[in-house]
Amino acid sequence: MGVLLACAAYAVYAAFICRLFFHILLWVRASEQAFTRPAYAVRIRPNTVAVTALDLLFLRRLFSQNKLLWIGSWTFHLSFLLVFLGHMRYFLNPVPACITCLQPFGLVAGYLLPLSLILLLILRTSSGKNRYVSVYNYFLLGTALVISLSGLGLRVFIHPDLAEIKAYILALFTFRPEALPQSIVFVAHFSLVLFLLPFLPLHMVAAPLVTLDARRREDELRTVMHER
Amino acid sequence: MAGDKGPQADKIAAGLTRRQLIEIEACSRCGECLLWCPVFPHDPREEISSRGKLGRIRKLAGGIASPSDEAALLDGLYACSACGQCHVVCPIRINTPELWEQARLALANSGLLQPEAQIQQLKTIREYDNSYGKPRAQRGLWAERASRAGFFLGPVPTWSEQQSEVLYFAGCTASFDETMQPVAVQSARLLQEAGVRFSILGADEPCCASKLRRMGDNEFRTEASRRAEMLAGKKVRTIVVSCAGCFKGLHSDYRGILPPSVEVLHLTEFLWRLIREGSLKPRHEVPLTVTYHDPCHLGRHNGIYEEPRKVLGSIPGLHVVEMKRSGPFSACCGMGGGLKLARPDLQKKMSAARIREAEAAGAEAVVTPCQTCLMGLSAGAAAAASSLPVFHLNEMLVRSVCPEITFDTIAAGLKSSDGQGGRSAP
């Protein structure tokens, strides 16, 4: 079982890296030329970068449109980031001070993550709009919810042997897979993460590029619009 | 590209720009676009939404699309007015309208057929240089006939008769569709009222060819370059356009083709400039409560929201109320992007829904500064069995500046004068 899970982990991570690499290759090789040549191309200004960063950090567009959804979405993204950073302590040895500092925040984020997912599910399904939520949405939100709840359960109720888990992960990362830790919940938690990884949208990588470009185009439009 | 992908996937991926390939991956599947899409309520299938289309383009470009994905994408791409609402609400700001146009082009190049009505329309534009299939010589007749009927303060010269810096570009609809010709007549008259020295191109006015771009035709760039060369050769400084579609064409699609020294203005921008300078003076009261419908190509696509409202605001007695969805969130009437050709049923439902929204706002009339929206909304009023009148913005200004040439007066006058016209396509 341990070997099987290790193989699955290697396959999933390799596939994820290949997927990223394939897309980056596709992007690099694609034509930059738009259908019509932008004559008034505006270079990316520091101000544009700052505005984009604020857009992304605070999901500003969603905020202006749907405050409740924004609360759910922003809390989800922030808590996901903190939980992810918190998990770094299982992958790194010695644990950097900055990761250690984040632990209290990570703990709070561990509670907020499933709550935000539940809120998102409620908001999405109560919108009354036919098929607003796709099957993919349910799958993604549902799996993420189970992962976050199992993670919270491990932390709060089950208290597995963290040293054993850390040793297992580090061994996995150094290509010396060891026997599985005892905790069934941990194994389920870890397997679900592996299961979800291939289905994750690549927007984490692509969205910042797109938002930056959209802001640059807005600058460009402003330069060609009249009396603005 | 990767060897396991079919030839179509290769063509589609190659047909999209780098930015667009990144955009198709940037979708977070949040579904916000779906809540706002004006088509979706009338055909609630995932492939109709931006999220659904992006998903299928992703599959096609990745070489994992099934025949049913291809069919669904075609369905979704052509059941779309490219209104840009999904771009405006997308938290990631994916430039969807441009993506749909480019995807249509890439799909056409990959051999996937577009709707027959669109193919015919494109053929007509290429053959006749207008979307109505009328002889080119008839293009300037609206001005000749209106002149004979006495609707102008003086002659409306063609550019060859008077080489002016300002050119009024009427567009196919206001030139050939006799029900819309009053828009061109009123535009020219308002320019005269303000003392603007301008000319028209008459029979030499080309179709802006923006529909080629909207519907994904390969020839757009060549056709646009030819027209831009002709316009640039005339050394005009300002082109005033009264159709939102032609404005998007000449102002935005011709970017990089038309020299930057040529200023392309929508009529409402120019009129507001004239009113502000004091050369055009709305005088008579127009005691009416109206609501303003933002054309997508003017508002969302080019950010012109204020000028038309300022023009309306300058008319004494006129009261403007906003609809629930206005400005960047204004619901599309369905006349753009070739939707009416591909899915006339949807267009009718969309414009009818917009009319109901206008009624709910408590307006006595709907005003729009685009003749194509005017046609669409009028059809929508009929479909909704509503008595709410739909006016071109010119009509409001004319009632305040020169009330003797109302839309109906001109329509009747042009009908009774000789010459040709008549309504056919789009």
Ligand code: SF4
């Ligand atoms: S462009 Fe408009 S009609 Fe097309 S998918 Fe987006 S919102 Fe819907």
Ligand code: SF4
């Ligand atoms: S709003 Fe944008 S990110 Fe969200 S589903 Fe639609 S296209 Fe994707």
